Amino acid sequence: MDIVRTRSIRSSKVTITEDNAVDLLEGASFFQFQPVRDACTKFLCDTLCVTNCLERLNVGNMLMDHHLESTALSYVMKEFSAASQTPDFLDLTKELLITIISSDDLNAPEEIVYASVMKWIRHAPRKREKEMRELVELVRFPWMDKLYFIQKVQSDKILCKCCPDIVSEALKYQAYPGEVQSPRTRPRRASGLREAVVVIGGTERFAQGNPPIYSNDIMMTHSSTPSNTTWGSMTTMKRSNDFGFAVAVLGTSDIMVSVGIGELRCKDVWLYQARLDCWSNLAPINTARIYHKLAVVQVKVYAVGGKGSFSLRGTAAGEVYDRTLNKWTVGVPLPEPRYQHAAAGFNGSMYMIGGFDADYNSTSTVYQIGPGDSQWYSVSHMPEKAIAIAASALNGSIYVAGLPSKVLCYRPQEDLWTVVANTGAVPRCGMTVFGGEIYIYRGSNNGSGTNKVLWLDRQDESLKQVGTMPKGLFRHGCVNILKS
Structure with a gap:
C-alpha cells in the first residue's frame, strides 16, 4: 500500500473523488478505518452509473463490502442491457455473472442475456467454454422471441451439442406453454x-x-x-x-x-x-x-x-x-x-x-x-x-x-x-x-x-x-x- 494513500486514510480529513474512491476504500478496509470505509462506500453507491457499476460490483464483492455489492448489483440488474456492453462485463467472475443472470429481477430481454453470456464465454474460450453448460442453464430460453431462437440458438452447433435438453425444453414450451416446468420457464419480472x-x-x-x-x-x-x-x-x-x-x-x-x-x-x-x-x-x-x-x-x-x-x-x-x-x-x-x-x-x-x-x-x-x-x-x-x-x-x-x-x-x-x-x-x-x-x-x-x-x-x-x-x-x- 503506497504511503500517500496511507497518510490520506490516517488524516482527519479525506477528500473522496472518482479517481481515489476505490483506492481509499481498499486502504480503509485494510486498516479497518470504519468511518473512511463508510464514507467511500456511500460515495461509490451515490455515483453509480452504467460505465462503473460492474467495476464497483466486483470491488464490493472482493472487499466484502455488502452494502456496496448489493447496491451495485441492483443497479446492474436494472441497467443490464447497457452495462453488458461495457469492457468490465468481460472481466466479471463466473460467480458474479451467475448471480446476475440467475435473478428474477434481471431487467433485460432473454435475447440480450443469451448474447451477453456467449460474448463472455468467447472472450476467453479456452478457459470459459467448459462453463457453457452451467451458464446457459440460467438463460430462460422459453421466453425468447421464436425467430431469434431459431436463428441464433438452434443454429449454434456447439450449444446444441452441449445442451440438447435445454434446447428441446424451449421448443416444447413454445409449442405447449404452461405444460413444462423448470427454473427457465419462470418469467423474469421484466416480462410484466x-x-x-x-x-x-x-x-x-x-x-x-x-x-x-x-x-x-x-x-x-x-x-x-x-x-x-x-x-x-x-x-x-x-x-x-x-x-x-x-x-x-x-x-x-x-x-x-x-x-x-x-x-x-x-x-x-x-x-x-x-x-x-x-x-x-x-x-x-x-x-x-x-x-x-x-x-x-x-x-x-x-x-x-x-x-x-x-x-x-x-x-x-x-x-x-x-x-x-x-x-x-x-x-x-x-x-x-x-x-x-x-x-x-x-x-x-x-x-x-x-x-x-x-x-x-x-x-x-x-x-x-x-x-x-x-x-x-x-x-x-x-x-x-x-x-x-x-x-x-x-x-x-x-x-x-x-x-x-x-x-x-x-x-x-x-x-x-x-x-x-x-x-x-x-x-x-x-x-x-x-x-x-x-x-x-x-x-x-x-x-x-x-x-x-x-x-x-x-x-x-x-x-x-x-x-x-x-x-x-x-x-x-x-x-x-x-x-x-
Missing part, C-alpha cells in the same frame, strides 16, 4: 408477468349435524409466504356450492373448471380467462361426473375417472377436449374405475395416481399414458394406498401429498418412488408449484377446512408452515398461473 397461486372454491365445513359451508371464492396471491392481506379476490365460481369439481390450466393463465356435484347430472364446463377477467361456457362434457381429474397434455384436456353422477359409482371413462374445436370426444378408459385420485402431466404423458376403486377400496396403483397410446400402462405403485390426494410435477419428478404421515416423490425416468418428507399433509389438500418449489394449501381436519400454507423443504425432508389462506378449506382447486 408474475407467477400466481390461485385457490378455487372448496368446502369450509362438512360435518355431521351441521349444515355444510362452501366457498364460492376464487382467490389469488403472488406471495410464497401469504397472509390474509396478500390474497386478493379474482372472481367467484359459476356454479355455487360446488364440490367434486376438477380444474386445469390451459396455456399459462386460462383456468378450466369441470362442474362437480353443485347440481347432479350437470355437465357444465367453464373457462375463466384470468388476464381478461371473464368467464365463457365451453362445450359440455359428455358424461356427467364428480371427483374426477383434468390433465393437460399437448394442448388437449383429458377428463379421467370420477363418479358418474347418475349411479354415483366409480367410472373408468375418459374424455378429451380440443379447444380449437370446442368439442369433447371419447378418450382411452382407465383399466379400472378410479375417483378421488391424483393426476399429473409430465413430459408429454399423464399419470393417474391412487384413489378409490369401484368398490370403495383405496388403491396405490399408478397408470400412465402418452399421446397416441391406445391403452394405459401400469407403472410402480405408491408405497401405500391413498385417496383424496394431490400431485404436482417439478424438475422431472411428481410429488404426491395428502397422505397422513409422508410426502412422496415419483421419478418417471427411473420408475421409482421415494419418501421426501416424513410429515404428512391432511387429505383433500391443494398443491401446486410456485417459484420452483412445492407448496401445499391445507385440507380437511375432521370435517373442517384448515388454512395453513406449507412449503416442502426438500433438503430437510420436512413440511414447514410459511403462510395462511384467508379461510380454512378442503376439496378446493389449486393451480399456478402467470398474471400481470
Whole structure:
C-alpha cells in the first residue's frame, strides 16, 4: 500500500473523488478505518452509473463490502442491457455473472442475456467454454422471441451439442406453454408477468349435524409466504356450492373448471380467462361426473375417472377436449374405475395416481399414458394406498401429498418412488408449484377446512408452515398461473 494513500486514510480529513474512491476504500478496509470505509462506500453507491457499476460490483464483492455489492448489483440488474456492453462485463467472475443472470429481477430481454453470456464465454474460450453448460442453464430460453431462437440458438452447433435438453425444453414450451416446468420457464419480472397461486372454491365445513359451508371464492396471491392481506379476490365460481369439481390450466393463465356435484347430472364446463377477467361456457362434457381429474397434455384436456353422477359409482371413462374445436370426444378408459385420485402431466404423458376403486377400496396403483397410446400402462405403485390426494410435477419428478404421515416423490425416468418428507399433509389438500418449489394449501381436519400454507423443504425432508389462506378449506382447486 503506497504511503500517500496511507497518510490520506490516517488524516482527519479525506477528500473522496472518482479517481481515489476505490483506492481509499481498499486502504480503509485494510486498516479497518470504519468511518473512511463508510464514507467511500456511500460515495461509490451515490455515483453509480452504467460505465462503473460492474467495476464497483466486483470491488464490493472482493472487499466484502455488502452494502456496496448489493447496491451495485441492483443497479446492474436494472441497467443490464447497457452495462453488458461495457469492457468490465468481460472481466466479471463466473460467480458474479451467475448471480446476475440467475435473478428474477434481471431487467433485460432473454435475447440480450443469451448474447451477453456467449460474448463472455468467447472472450476467453479456452478457459470459459467448459462453463457453457452451467451458464446457459440460467438463460430462460422459453421466453425468447421464436425467430431469434431459431436463428441464433438452434443454429449454434456447439450449444446444441452441449445442451440438447435445454434446447428441446424451449421448443416444447413454445409449442405447449404452461405444460413444462423448470427454473427457465419462470418469467423474469421484466416480462410484466408474475407467477400466481390461485385457490378455487372448496368446502369450509362438512360435518355431521351441521349444515355444510362452501366457498364460492376464487382467490389469488403472488406471495410464497401469504397472509390474509396478500390474497386478493379474482372472481367467484359459476356454479355455487360446488364440490367434486376438477380444474386445469390451459396455456399459462386460462383456468378450466369441470362442474362437480353443485347440481347432479350437470355437465357444465367453464373457462375463466384470468388476464381478461371473464368467464365463457365451453362445450359440455359428455358424461356427467364428480371427483374426477383434468390433465393437460399437448394442448388437449383429458377428463379421467370420477363418479358418474347418475349411479354415483366409480367410472373408468375418459374424455378429451380440443379447444380449437370446442368439442369433447371419447378418450382411452382407465383399466379400472378410479375417483378421488391424483393426476399429473409430465413430459408429454399423464399419470393417474391412487384413489378409490369401484368398490370403495383405496388403491396405490399408478397408470400412465402418452399421446397416441391406445391403452394405459401400469407403472410402480405408491408405497401405500391413498385417496383424496394431490400431485404436482417439478424438475422431472411428481410429488404426491395428502397422505397422513409422508410426502412422496415419483421419478418417471427411473420408475421409482421415494419418501421426501416424513410429515404428512391432511387429505383433500391443494398443491401446486410456485417459484420452483412445492407448496401445499391445507385440507380437511375432521370435517373442517384448515388454512395453513406449507412449503416442502426438500433438503430437510420436512413440511414447514410459511403462510395462511384467508379461510380454512378442503376439496378446493389449486393451480399456478402467470398474471400481470
